[in-house]
Amino acid sequence: MPLGERAGDKSESRYCGVETQFNDDMPHVLAFNLSHGSFDFVVAPLMDPAYRPSLMQKESGVSGVLPFAGSDLVLSPSQWSSHVVGKISPWIDLDSEDEILRVDSEITLKQEIAWASHLSLQACLLPAPKGNSCANYARCVNQTLQGLNSMQLWLRIPLVKTDNDTMDVNSSNLDDSWEIWNSFRLLCEHHSQLSVALDVLNSLPSANSLGRWFGESVRAAIISTDCFLTNARGYPCLSKRHQKLVSGFFNHSIQIVLSGEPVHSLPRINSDLAANNNDNNVDGVQKHPLRPYLDYVGYLYQRMDPLPEQERFELGYRDFLQSPLQPLMDNLEAQTYETFEKDTMKYIQYQRAICKALQDRVPDDKASSVTTVLMVVGAGRGPLVRASLQAAEETGRKLKVYAVEKNPNAVVTLHSLVKLEGWENIVSIISSDMRYWDAPEKADILVSELLGSFGDNELSPECLDGAQRLLKDDGISIPSSYTSFIQPVTASKLYNDVKSHNDVAHFETAYVVKLHNIARLAPPQPVFTFFHPNRSTDKSNNRYTKLQFGVSSDTGSAMIHGFAGYFDAVLYKEVHLGIEPSTSTPNMFSWFPIFFPLRTPISLHPGSSLEVHFWRCCRPSKVWYEWSVTSPSSSPIHNTNGRSYWVGL
Amino acid sequence: MPLGERAGDKSESRYCGVETQFNDDMPHVLAFNLSHGSFDFVVAPLMDPAYRPSLMQKESGVSGVLPFAGSDLVLSPSQWSSHVVGKISPWIDLDSEDEILRVDSEITLKQEIAWASHLSLQACLLPAPKGNSCANYARCVNQTLQGLNSMQLWLRIPLVKTDNDTMDVNSSNLDDSWEIWNSFRLLCEHHSQLSVALDVLNSLPSANSLGRWFGESVRAAIISTDCFLTNARGYPCLSKRHQKLVSGFFNHSIQIVLSGEPVHSLPRINSDLAANNNDNNVDGVQKHPLRPYLDYVGYLYQRMDPLPEQERFELGYRDFLQSPLQPLMDNLEAQTYETFEKDTMKYIQYQRAICKALQDRVPDDKASSVTTVLMVVGAGRGPLVRASLQAAEETGRKLKVYAVEKNPNAVVTLHSLVKLEGWENIVSIISSDMRYWDAPEKADILVSELLGSFGDNELSPECLDGAQRLLKDDGISIPSSYTSFIQPVTASKLYNDVKSHNDVAHFETAYVVKLHNIARLAPPQPVFTFFHPNRSTDKSNNRYTKLQFGVSSDTGSAMIHGFAGYFDAVLYKEVHLGIEPSTSTPNMFSWFPIFFPLRTPISLHPGSSLEVHFWRCCRPSKVWYEWSVTSPSSSPIHNTNGRSYWVGL
Missing domain, CATH: 2.70.160.11 (Hnrnp arginine n-methyltransferase1)
Structure with a gap:
């Protein structure tokens, strides 16, 4: 069952897995780890670890049945695909100097991936490359990735980086496991079905080096029981740095997989155990030995702050590529105006700026006699007109506003706004492109919001250059x-x-x-x-x-x-x-x-x-x-x- | 006129150019350098070197005529395109810290290239990048290259490399001008119209570093008069290393351009001058000051060994990509057999090998009693059959030959060859794929030539594995x-x-x-x-x-x-x-x-x-x-x- 519920967060990181040993009784593996252990999935070996193709041939010729962990029928299709990640035999070494081992490894890897694919597993865990070289391993995986079904291949990578500051470009890849991942994925051309399962160890490299992984395709983090410390009550817990890293994993849809033997001998009686006492006894099954570790991971998950509402709203936009708007060439749609007008903070800042400009322009003692001419160029449906009038009210300055807008559809809304608010005496609406409007007078203040994500990328410079003739020689542009x-x-x-x-x-x-x-x-x-x-x-x-x-x-x-x-x-x-x-x-x-x-x-x-x-x-x-x-x-x-x-x- | 005639060599390197100063009398520039100087083309500035767009605007507004060297009408179109390479103003510096210079440079570069393109020149010489940085220069050239007519842009690169053995990756590009070329062409994505004009200086870098340039797109080598030494008679000549380099240029279709002021004061009377005395006096024109340098370059050209016949035959294949043959999947055509059968040397080697194998197989004293069974697998139209029979004759061994060929068209030729030569009693023709033929006896020697340029790439291993059952246990494979x-x-x-x-x-x-x-x-x-x-x-x-x-x-x-x-x-x-x-x-x-x-x-x-x-x-x-x-x-x-x-x- 999931680690917990977090408002708005539907990411994969709610699910926690456990790495298991080879066992050809898969129904038992599932029952023990999921039903009794409360894990969501197992990372289980698919093939007897003693299997070697080169021995097989000698022993039994070509008729031998491959020693997989049970037939496809022992679990239902949905059990296989939802609850089992295939663990590829860790002994394989495709870059060994030993040619027999290399050939055995290639045969086995391809057989196991073919089997996992036959079972429609969602992912397979590939063992970490051994040593410094991974080209032949990558070649074989890359061949397999072509035409693979939707299965993901998670390459296991130990989270290791030696903190030596040498600039030696020939230093070993082993000093920084990111290097081996980088080489592997470059060889595989950034294949989208190839991702990383990070092996978290008890010592962590620097925060900066950890940060790199959040830009990579990391799907799982395997946390060994060795990583856990012991709290005052004897329970497993993680160091502050490990906790922070795990939060990072949760925030980046990275699933936790627990691994290893329990290393904490827990006190016999505790409230948790007492509460579940019945369940345990009824089934006559021991509590899962990694349950205290899972409980702690669940605690870390549940402890996280809920996502702020805005962040929750934007979840669907995360890492989703959009073409920038072209508001000059195209006319914006009502929906777009609607969205942007909700950004209160932006208009508060504009109002602040206009207040200051009005006060600088007209001293307090002339506030009632001098009228400031303000032009909103690119008025849209009027939010900056409103901000300007509010600034005038706030500062007690007299204002005359020209609202210049090239989009005839927005001008319709502007007219009804002015009528609705009773601004007819203060606001003139000009349906024109600011670059070509022939104004009856010059402005003291020119207000615009033509900015794109990259500042000038929606052509604010070109528009404001065109509108500059509307401004008095000593006039103010907002933005400046x-x-x-x-x-x-x-x-x-x-x-x-x-x-x-x-x-x-x-x-x-x-x-x-x-x-x-x-x-x-x-x-x-x-x-x-x-x-x-x-x-x-x-x-x-x-x-x-x-x-x-x-x-x-x-x-x-x-x-x-x-x-x-x-x-x-x-x-x-x-x-x-x-x-x-x-x-x-x-x-x-x-x-x-x-x-x-x-x-x-x-x-x-x-x-x-x-x-x-x-x-x-x-x-x-x-x-x-x-x-x-x-x-x-x-x-x-x-x-x-x-x-x-x-x-x- | 060309430097000379070299049998079979029609490359551009026969033509020699000269770099000239700005002169708005282009007909005179051509007459002086080509008619009197015997150069084939000039590398001439197109624009008055005093021109700067930023000054122009201030002085004369937008109506000013650009100060080009004459109008397009002063030369015929074919004179412009055959005899003039445009020299872009050397003062331009697009990577200067000085923004006015940068902008002036960009405007001028684009105006000059547009003008050269209007004149249909074959090439323009771009000045060498100044300093270490060339990104803005490359950006501007790259923009120009898109949609340019067929004109080449020759980027001038001084042939400089400091011989320091430091491994310092941060060492300046200036130490090795190849680096700046590399950066420039990478920025321009290896554009095919961007090439190099090497500036040869009087000291040359190491032979290995010079060798790199023969893999690059070098179109011209500009040799300054400063590079020349003086021979015993007072004439200009080049050092041995320079001579070797110039031969390399000739062999790689790189045109020589002479540049600079004459630095040799020649003896008044010499046979050459005497012979041409009349011509010079009649025109009342002084001999071209760089003529002795041109004569020396012509001497180097004429001194080269003529191309061997085979090399001349293969000129058209130089650097021309061909798909490798697939003789197993496809049947070769008669023309292909014809070509390969002419390669006498190959069959001489085969005959030598077969001779030795026959002698090893059958001692002299058994030569008349033992018959060796030899199979030619992949016999084609019979050249290896012939080599085998010649080897038997040469060594006095008795032979029985099976000629196995899968191409039914080649089998036709084989039959007529055997008949024509009267080999019916010795040679049996088998129309079959060697991998599937059911032979009546096993062979002592299996001869094949199934090799591709990369050895095994025409599947010799697979074919010979298939044919190996035709060979006696102690039999010999040629090749081994x-x-x-x-x-x-x-x-x-x-x-x-x-x-x-x-x-x-x-x-x-x-x-x-x-x-x-x-x-x-x-x-x-x-x-x-x-x-x-x-x-x-x-x-x-x-x-x-x-x-x-x-x-x-x-x-x-x-x-x-x-x-x-x-x-x-x-x-x-x-x-x-x-x-x-x-x-x-x-x-x-x-x-x-x-x-x-x-x-x-x-x-x-x-x-x-x-x-x-x-x-x-x-x-x-x-x-x-x-x-x-x-x-x-x-x-x-x-x-x-x-x-x-x-x-x-």
């Missing part, structure tokens, strides 16, 4: 500036989703995405900044920035699948708005981050730095980004001439 | 073994040809190719060996080999586009046959090397080693190779399950 940011990330799920399209164009497109299963490898750095009003003589909005990222040396090597992008906008003076993680505006949900993929993921070794180039390119009809990496090695330039992704003007 | 070899190569031309298909399948296919424009980066190493007869109990022809290649440290970094493959076969005892370069059989032309591409080329840094894996995989219906690299980084496994390339059984 905005900056985009990027940071390198491991994001194997996103990479695979992009790759599944099987073309270059999708690798040269930026996506809006609620990033979740990613590893952030270095702090974000600013990319492009735009200021408004722009009084400089050079009006070009072309930009070019070169950035250097260093990855913390205790992280180890890491894979860069692309860049997470954010923005921060200065609305007015100290009032800002943004999603750059270190300064992000709390409780704001209008923007998910943006993701720029790399066509070929780049492995970054400890101590080497990542050099990245971003360009913003403009032509009369469109604006686009190009990006490339030049260190540690040069990538192709992505999206040349905006061939795959651009924003229309 | 064969081994495949590979070596890593730079081969940008081949890479681009594979890439042009725009799919993965072509990157997972092996090609037969007359390798020419390649750089061999390390000595070949053996991959798979097969022995015949195969008396071992393990009859599997699956193979797996892991190889480590080290690149000589004075080479510098290099790009690996794939692997050149060869074979060597032991026919009998010390008689061998093969194409592995260090031991290849001279004057044999039946096999070109094989080429295994890499989907993503791999940059190898000095001191790091290359780990490569090759697999030979067999199923009842087909045989295929898989290959991958695991160091310095892991590639995908190529050709999983033979999905892209296989040989049918």
